[in-house]
Amino acid sequence: MLSIKNLKAGIADKEILKGFNLEVKAGEVHAIMGPNGSGKSTLASVLAGREDYAVTEGAVQFNGKDLLDLSPEDRAREGLFLAFQYPVEIPGVSNINFLKTAIAEIRKYRGLPPMEAKDFLKLVKEKQALVELQVTLANRSVNEGFSGGEKKRNEIFQMAVLEPCLAILDETDSGLDIDALRIVANGVNKLRSENRSFVVITHYQRLLEYIVPDFVHVMYDGKIVKSGPKELALELEAKGYDWIKKELGDVIEA
Amino acid sequence: MAKENEILEEITGSEYKYGFSSDIETETAPKGLNEDIVRFISKKKNEPDWMLESRLKAYRYWLTLEEPRHWAHIEYPAIDFQDIIYYAAPKKIKELTSLDEVDPELLRTFEKLGISLEEQKRLSGVQSNIAVDAVIDSVSVKTTFKETLAEKGIIFCSFSEAVQEHPELIKKFMGSVVPYTDNYYAALNAAVFSDGSFCYIPKGVRCPMELSTYFRINTLGTGQFERTLLVADEGSYVSYLEGCTAPMRDENQLHAAVVEIIAHKNAEVKYSTVQNWYPGNKEGKGGIYNFVTKRGICLGDNSKISWTQVETGSAITWKYPSVILKGNHSIGEFYSVAVTNNRQQADTGTKMTHLGKNTRSTIVSKGISAGFSNNSYRGLVRIAKGASNARNHSQCDSLLMGDKCGAHTFPYIEIKDKSAIVEHEATTSKISEDQVFYCKQRGIDAEKAVALIVNGYCKEVLNQLPMEFAVEAQKLLAVSLEGSVG
Numbered sequence: 001m002l003s004i005k006n007l008k009a010g011i012a013d014k015e016i017l018k019g020f021n022l023e024v025k026a027g028e029v030h031a032i033m034g035p036n037g038s039g040k041s042t043l044a045s046v047l048a049g050r051e052d053y054a055v056t057e058g059a060v061q062f063n064g065k066d067l068l069d070l071s072p073e074d075r076a077r078e079g080l081f082l083a084f085q086y087p088v089e090i091p092g093v094s095n096i097n098f099l100k101t102a103i104a105e106i107r108k109y110r111g112l113p114p115m116e117a118k119d120f121l122k123l124v125k126e127k128q129a130l131v132e133l134q135v136t137l138a139n140r141s142v143n144e145g146f147s148g149g150e151k152k153r154n155e156i157f158q159m160a161v162l163e164p165c166l167a168i169l170d171e172t173d174s175g176l177d178i179d180a181l182r183i184v185a186n187g188v189n190k191l192r193s194e195n196r197s198f199v200v201i202t203h204y205q206r207l208l209e210y211i212v213p214d215f216v217h218v219m220y221d222g223k224i225v226k227s228g229p230k231e232l233a234l235e236l237e238a239k240g241y242d243w244i245k246k247e248l249g250d251v252i253e254a
Numbered sequence: 255m256a257k258e259n260e261i262l263e264e265i266t267g268s269e270y271k272y273g274f275s276s277d278i279e280t281e282t283a284p285k286g287l288n289e290d291i292v293r294f295i296s297k298k299k300n301e302p303d304w305m306l307e308s309r310l311k312a313y314r315y316w317l318t319l320e321e322p323r324h325w326a327h328i329e330y331p332a333i334d335f336q337d338i339i340y341y342a343a344p345k346k347i348k349e350l351t352s353l354d355e356v357d358p359e360l361l362r363t364f365e366k367l368g369i370s371l372e373e374q375k376r377l378s379g380v381q382s383n384i385a386v387d388a389v390i391d392s393v394s395v396k397t398t399f400k401e402t403l404a405e406k407g408i409i410f411c412s413f414s415e416a417v418q419e420h421p422e423l424i425k426k427f428m429g430s431v432v433p434y435t436d437n438y439y440a441a442l443n444a445a446v447f448s449d450g451s452f453c454y455i456p457k458g459v460r461c462p463m464e465l466s467t468y469f470r471i472n473t474l475g476t477g478q479f480e481r482t483l484l485v486a487d488e489g490s491y492v493s494y495l496e497g498c499t500a501p502m503r504d505e506n507q508l509h510a511a512v513v514e515i516i517a518h519k520n521a522e523v524k525y526s527t528v529q530n531w532y533p534g535n536k537e538g539k540g541g542i543y544n545f546v547t548k549r550g551i552c553l554g555d556n557s558k559i560s561w562t563q564v565e566t567g568s569a570i571t572w573k574y575p576s577v578i579l580k581g582n583h584s585i586g587e588f589y590s591v592a593v594t595n596n597r598q599q600a601d602t603g604t605k606m607t608h609l610g611k612n613t614r615s616t617i618v619s620k621g622i623s624a625g626f627s628n629n630s631y632r633g634l635v636r637i638a639k640g641a642s643n644a645r646n647h648s649q650c651d652s653l654l655m656g657d658k659c660g661a662h663t664f665p666y667i668e669i670k671d672k673s674a675i676v677e678h679e680a681t682t683s684k685i686s687e688d689q690v691f692y693c694k695q696r697g698i699d700a701e702k703a704v705a706l707i708v709n710g711y712c713k714e715v716l717n718q719l720p721m722e723f724a725v726e727a728q729k730l731l732a733v734s735l736e737g738s739v740g
């Protein structure tokens with residue numbers, strides 16, 4: 001599904017991703033953890049095609065295509081979804097209209113006929129229930145005046161409607177209250193399937209109790225420095241990142 | 255940001271869709287303006303003497319005036335008023351009883367513009383249940399649904415016809431809101447006005463359909479000087495729409511219209527405009543100079559006049575649809591979206607004059623500037639002495655796309671009554687790169703993203719438009735801004 005090889009990217013002359021490697025197979029859930037500033041959001045942005053970042057080295061394959069060759073919108077149309085750490089507001093554009101436009105564009109790209117209005121409404125209703133999003137939120141302008149938690153939930157709602165094959169969730173859990181966290185995690189779990197993969201960026205083991213990952217990776221200074229099974233998250237929670245830094249230091253010193 | 259501007263420039267390159275000209279046999283007056291031309295126009299229209307006299311009076315007054323060139327935030331070479339044709343009419347129309355007599359090329363022209371002159375027919379969405387008065391150059395070609403409306407006592411016809419058929423109404427109301435002495439272009443219009451629409455809604459009648467006038471400039475070198483007069487009698491209601499287009503030409507053409515609205519006690523008039531005159535090319539060559547005086551008076555208590563305009567066309571727009579709030583408890587509204595792209599210039603806004611007690615006015619102006627254009631809001635809120643408890647709320651937002659365009663706000667406030675409450679809010683924003691990227695990440699390309707964001711930005715105004723028009727306006731906004739993503 002997604003294969004990232006030796007990815008180096010940065011801004012101006014600052015390198016942020018410093019040789020990042022990751023293989024995500026269909027159906028897998030990968031968690032990426034790591035201290036602030038280690039480059040997690042940058043990774044998400046580079047994968048989504050944000051033009052601010054320059055890729056200087058490496059290759060990314062997505063469903064057999066060269067991802068870095070595609071425009072941001074084509075990446076989305078190919079089935080890549082990013083739940084933003086900080087979703088933006090688009091005043092005056094209703095969520096529903098926004099999603100309708102997105103679906104129309106995605107379907108056009110895939111050579112599918114436009115979706116019938118009633119099918120679209122059905123889809124929206126169904127997904128709204130899935131993430132327990134209030135009807136009023138769905139009808140309001142995209143993220144305008146939403147609370148932090150509502151914005152995050154709206155990201156998951158959009159994901160549910162767009163049905164991507166790869167979803168990157170950038171700290172979707174931060175800012176969520178306990179109930180919302182459970183709801184969002186449930187939503188994600190219901191969308192898990194053998195041909196849909198997730199990359200879940202988080203700081204907290206708690207989320208991973210709900211969305212149980214197949215792998216946990218620790219990102220530090222622009223690359224993955226440790227990978228392991230889901231238990232790794234527990235260990236990180238208990239010990240913090242210092243022991244990893246120490247391990248790394250030992251390696252560098254040795 | 256550099257990137258932002260790059261995308262912006264890329265998308266500012268669309269073609270004007272209505273730029274074709276039609277080969278219609280036309281009769282024109284000789285170029286230039288003098289008393290003979292005024293007489294010529296009046297004669298062509300077979301006008302009574304009083305009308306001719308009123309034209310001549312206006313003309314003589316106009317001669318004493320100087321072209322106003324300095325106060326508005328617009329720049330253009332002085333207009334040569336002797337280089338304009340003041341009358342042009344398709345030859346084959348006289349008294350039309352059926353459409354069969356109309357030059358088929360003319361019908362095709364309107365069909366191409368999405369306007370059907372056949373009452374049963376629906377074209378590209380603009381008119382489903384809408385009565386149309388179609389005006390080409392100096393004359394009205396056809397007014398639809400006249401009979402249906404007449405059953406309710408509603409008069410909807412061309413201005414020329416009204417002069418013949420309803421002289422008492424014209425005498426009473428024409429110039430009562432915009433006298434010929436009002437300004438330079440109002441004087442010019444009163445002298446040489448060609449055609450336009452007249453509408454009278456009798457007491458207590460709610461007009462069962464949207465009324466609309468579609469203005470088309472076709473002939474090279476002509477100016478269009480239409481005049482529209484709407485009179486809503488006590489307790490009546492009407493929603494009126496106005497649309498306009500012109501061919502693409504290298505030269506500038508002048509359009510100087512006057513619109514007057516009179517709302518009697520408890521009457522309500524909604525006047526919506528989608529102005530899409532040819533804006534000129536990317537370098538600013540050609541395009542319509544749109545100098546328009548629009549004003550309504552809330553004459554009776556509890557009356558209401560609401561202006562909604564979506565201005566995307568014209569090389570220059572100079573226009574301030576205004577309301578005089580004379581009746582107590584009367585309401586004036588102005589909702590405006592003005593888009594300028596490339597080298598377009600717009601200086602537009604409104605005047606709300608509060609005379610009656612407990613009067614209210616609302617102003618919502620959304621300016622969008624792209625390319626090298628200049629977009630100014632100019633508004634005046636005047637609360638006269640004795641207009642107790644008057645309220646105004648003004649909201650003027652500017653959206654800038656790129657860094658080569660300009661947005662300006664000139665809000666003037668004159669308060670002579672202490673009980674007034676006047677609020678003014680203004681914002682200037684840019685479409686953020688983050689918003690565009692967010693859309694792209696959902697599969698929406700930059701161009702569509704901008705259209706979406708701009709439509710969202712204008713929503714408050716677009717919501718005021720009747721459905722069919724709103725859809726058209728949305729499309730128009732997208733087209734006008736093609737090539738200007740930020």
Ligand SMILES: Nc1ncnc2c1ncn2[C@@H]1O[C@H](COP(=O)(O)OP(=O)(O)OP(=O)(O)O)[C@@H](O)[C@H]1O
Binds near residue numbers: 016038039040041042
């Ligand atoms: N646009 C930018 N301009 C300048 N520096 C940037 C930019 N984007 C990222 N950086 C820097 O790159 C580093 C990685 O940032 P990034 O946001 O990817 O970290 P993160 O791992 O997501 O952190 P957090 O856990 O706090 O969300 C940081 O030092 C950040 O300041």
Ligand SMILES: [Mg+2]
Binds near residue numbers: 040041042085170171
């Ligand atoms: Mg981050």
